[in-house]
Structures are given as structure tokens and as C-alpha cells.
Amino acid sequence: MFLSYSFTNKKTPRLLLLTGLLALICGLVLRQSAPAVPTSEVSEKVVYLTFDDGPSKVTIDLLDLLKEENVKATFFVIGATTDRGKMLYQRILDEGHTLGLHSYSHNYNQIYQSADAFFEDLTRLADHIESITGYRPQVFRFPGGSKNAVAGQGVLKEIIEGAKSRGLTYFDWNALGKDDLSYAEDPDVIAKNVIESAGDKDTIVVLLHDNTIRTTAPEAVKKIIDYYRERGYTFEALTPDSPGIRFQ
Numbered sequence: 001m002f003l004s005y006s007f008t009n010k011k012t013p014r015l016l017l018l019t020g021l022l023a024l025i026c027g028l029v030l031r032q033s034a035p036a037v038p039t040s041e042v043s044e045k046v047v048y049l050t051f052d053d054g055p056s057k058v059t060i061d062l063l064d065l066l067k068e069e070n071v072k073a074t075f076f077v078i079g080a081t082t083d084r085g086k087m088l089y090q091r092i093l094d095e096g097h098t099l100g101l102h103s104y105s106h107n108y109n110q111i112y113q114s115a116d117a118f119f120e121d122l123t124r125l126a127d128h129i130e131s132i133t134g135y136r137p138q139v140f141r142f143p144g145g146s147k148n149a150v151a152g153q154g155v156l157k158e159i160i161e162g163a164k165s166r167g168l169t170y171f172d173w174n175a176l177g178k179d180d181l182s183y184a185e186d187p188d189v190i191a192k193n194v195i196e197s198a199g200d201k202d203t204i205v206v207l208l209h210d211n212t213i214r215t216t217a218p219e220a221v222k223k224i225i226d227y228y229r230e231r232g233y234t235f236e237a238l239t240p241d242s243p244g245i246r247f248q
């Protein structure tokens with residue numbers, strides 16, 4: 001019985017193999033000729049790396065790394081008075097990153113006295129950057145975020161309204177490196193903080209800091225880039241049209 005079964009089905013494995021091969025070839029041809037999925041249907045996973053408080057001695061290393069990795073980011077800068085700082089505004093722009101405003105003085109007590117005080121400081125920074133680079137930033141980040149303990153809620157609301165009428169867009173964050181310490185944090189810890197706070201979000205705006213103390217920032221950023229790249233994320237610089245990650 002077994003023998004006769006084997007005999008009568010002798011050609012079956014070969015046939016199966018042939019059918020399988022044909023199916024595979026058809027599949028490959030179909031796959032190659034299939035129309036591309038419209039980009040609107042692709043679930044986009046984007047990381048926006050943002051650096052507050054620069055330019056600093058660390059900015060050059062950050063820019064070198066971003067260039068090497070072909071990643072665009074956003075720098076929310078403060079008032080630079082040195083030649084190096086002014087040159088860095090220009091380099092940030094030249095290399096395709098977004099140059100955003102963070103405040104000229106970064107003095108919370110001064111800028112959060114009133115909406116007028118805030119815009120006086122922000123305008124000073126925008127004028128300063130425009131006089132150096134010819135570019136006037138359109139995006140900004142509140143020092144401490146759009147909800148912070150220093151500014152009263154009334155002042156914050158007034159600033160938000162004032163920003164709209166001035167054509168300025170602000171961004172907060174939904175992931176952070178917790179790197180604003182009095183020392184340079186371990187790059188592994190910074191990367192871990194970002195990954196844990198971002199969770200499984202598709203749109204991630206990462207808050208990191210660029211100042212002279214943050215010497216481990218480039219190493220941490222490299223780890224963050226590698227992690228998200230492996231998981232299919234792309235990296236973009238913020239524009240006024242980017243997803244509105246805001247506390248209010």
C-alpha cells in the first residue's frame with residue numbers, strides 16, 4: 001500500500017516544487033510592478049531632535065555628527081555675542097537645520113514678567129539673528145516650556161495669543177534626555193531617558209540641551225539616531241507646519 005502510494009505520487013514533489021517556483025516568480029514580478037503605496041497611507045514615524053540653549057562649545061561637535069549621519073535637527077538658540085556663536089547661527093542654517101528662538105537672555109524672571117517683556121526679549125533675539133544671517137526665525141520654544149512654574153498662566157496665555165498674531169509657532173516636547181544637570185550626564189543614560197519617555201509614539205519631539213557643560217551630548221545623540229533608525233524612523237527639522245507637540 002505504501003509502495004503503490006509512493007509510486008502513483010512519484011511526480012508530485014517535483015510538481016509541487018515547480019508550482020512553488022512559479023508562484024515565487026509571479027510574486028516577485030507582481031511585487032516589483034505593484035504601484036507604490038501613496039505616502040499619505042504610510043504610517044510615518046518621525047523624530048525631531050531639538051537642542052535648547054546653544055550655541056555653545058558643543059554645537060560644532062553636534063553639527064559635525066548630524067552632518068555625518070545626514071540628520072536634520074532644530075536648534076532653539078539664545079543671544080550669542082561671541083564671533084564663534086554668531087558663526088554657528090549661520091552654520092546651523094547652512095547645513096539645513098532649523099534655527100529657532102529660545103529667548104535672548106534666558107532669564108526666566110525677566111522674560112516672564114509679562115507678555116510684553118517676553119516679546120521684547122524674543123524680538124531682540126530675532127533682530128540679532130536676522131542682522132547676522134539675514135534669516136528671521138519663525139519657530140520658538142518657551143524657556144521651561146509653554147507651561148512652567150515661573151510664568152503665571154495668564155502671562156503664558158497672552159504670549160500664546162501674541163505669538164499667533166506675530167506669525168510665530170512654538171513647540172514643546174514629548175520626550176526628553178533629562179540632560180539639564182550641573183554635570184555631563186552619561187550618554188547611555190541620556191539615550192535611555194529619551195527612549196523611555198518617548199514610548200511607542202510615531203511623532204517624537206526630543207528635548208536635549210546644547211551648552212558647554214553637555215560634552216556627552218554628541219555621543220548620546222549618536223545612540224539615539226542609531227536606535228530610531230533601526231526602528232524605521234526618519235529625522236526631520238521642525239517647521240511651522242510640523243505636528244503641534246504642545247503642552248497648551
Ligand SMILES: [Zn+2]
Pocket residue numbers: 052053102106143144
Ligand atoms: Zn533653555
